[in-house]
């Protein structure tokens with residue numbers, strides 16, 4: 001007994017008459033199952049009873065009014081590239097896909113802002129901004145697949161957080177449909193606001209549990225100057241982490257600082273049919289991107305950073321001489337997750353630990369120890385300057401995918417507990433979703449959980465919006 005209503009043929013007809021028959025899918029199993037899971041994996045799939053694909057804010061409101069009338073669960077969905085099961089309709093009901101709301105409405109050079117609908121592919125926004133001489137800096141590594149609405153709802157991070165911050169820093173304003181169907185507008189084309197509680201910032205990262213984002217005003221940055229990419233190879237992980245701290249301290253204009261280990265480098269270069277320098281000897285790599293206004297400034301920066309890394313124990317530092325070399329290096333970084341999934345289709349991508357930079361060597365040792373103890377092979381990588389590690393875990397031989405689903409959750413739960421002990425958190429950018437909810441609850445005090453719940457109820461007293469995510473199970477509902 002879930003305490004939620006079920007979608008009857010009459011309710012489906014009501015949805016059709018509110019937003020148009022072409023925007024409602026009901027009883028078409030082949031289509032419905034495409035909306036049953038995200039990139040966390042098919043083993044977590046739960047079929048929705050209906051999928052709605054509204055074309056505008058009014059239609060989103062109309063769906064929420066109908067959902068409220070019958071207490072139907074509604075799971076907002078963007079591109080489904082999430083890794084925490086946040087877009088999985090765990091209680092069935094309606095999946096509300098924002099895929100048809102995909103227009104870039106305005107690029108405003110004076111206010112350095114763009115207004116977009118939530119279904120815009122993140123990379124399309126990046127390209128449109130670049131055409132006008134701006135950078136949209138809030139994008140994740142999944143930029144070519146994810147939607148900007150999903151990025152806002154998960155407070156996505158990525159390869160440039162060390163310089164520009166996460167998506168949160170780039171959201172200036174939102175239009176949001178509340179669970180009641182009312183529309184609120186938060187923030188605007190400005191960068192200062194002490195005008196009451198920041199509901200805008202509360203909405204960012206709320207994983208579709210408080211409202212449905214229907215328009216977004218994003219911050220645009222000036223395009224960076226010239227850039228150069230360095231690949232530093234290490235045989236010692238401690239030396240690598242020390243290098244990161246020293247490069248940050250050196251004041252070099254660093255745009256990115258990414259790390260990947262020997263195993264993830266191997267499977268990815270095998271997949272891409274390429275090789276990295278020192279691959280037979282390196283335990284790990286740092287991929288560093290630096291910025292400079294002029295060629296001489298850039299040269300001075302990479303000389304300084306390269307020397308720093310060598311003095312601190314790098315085996316070699318390679319400077320990408322041209323665009324082709326740079327693109328080849330970033331191609332490896334961008335394909336690490338894909339490489340691991342090709343190596344093992346059941347590889348779990350859900351590791352997203354964050355610890356203070358000083359605790360990264362300890363966390364890496366813990367990942368190693370826990371993985372050996374549990375017989376889990378791991379490819380480790382991450383946005384190391386943010387202390388954000390992504391251990392990607394290969395399914396042990398002989399385990400069924402279902403057994404692995406449970407086993408992987410326990411494995412990550414243990415790592416999350418350790419990261420919290422080191423002063424960190426269980427997710428830096430992928431979010432909590434469905435998969436990390438037990439781990440989240442195990443690390444929050446009862447008082448913190450009560451505050452979370454009170455916030456949820458203030459927005460969504462019927463608990464119809466994305467139930468089963470971020471806060472403990474809804475009243476009167478058994479967690480499926």
Ligand SMILES: Cc1cc2nc3c(=O)[nH]c(=O)nc-3n(C[C@H](O)[C@H](O)[C@H](O)COP(=O)(O)OP(=O)(O)OC[C@H]3O[C@@H](n4cnc5c(N)ncnc54)[C@H](O)[C@@H]3O)c2cc1C
Nearest residue numbers: 078079080081082086140141147150153156157208213429
């Ligand atoms: C190869 C790969 C690399 C990745 N790299 C990164 C990375 O570098 N950094 C990073 O942060 N993530 C990364 N991710 C994870 C994922 O891409 C991000 O979490 C992304 O922000 C999810 O966007 P999406 O459009 O796919 O959202 P979805 O997965 O569809 O949804 C995510 C959440 O947003 C909610 N939501 C969606 N639309 C709305 C809306 N309009 N209003 C309210 N809530 C909404 C959903 O309910 C759900 O809770 C990666 C994933 C893959 C597969």
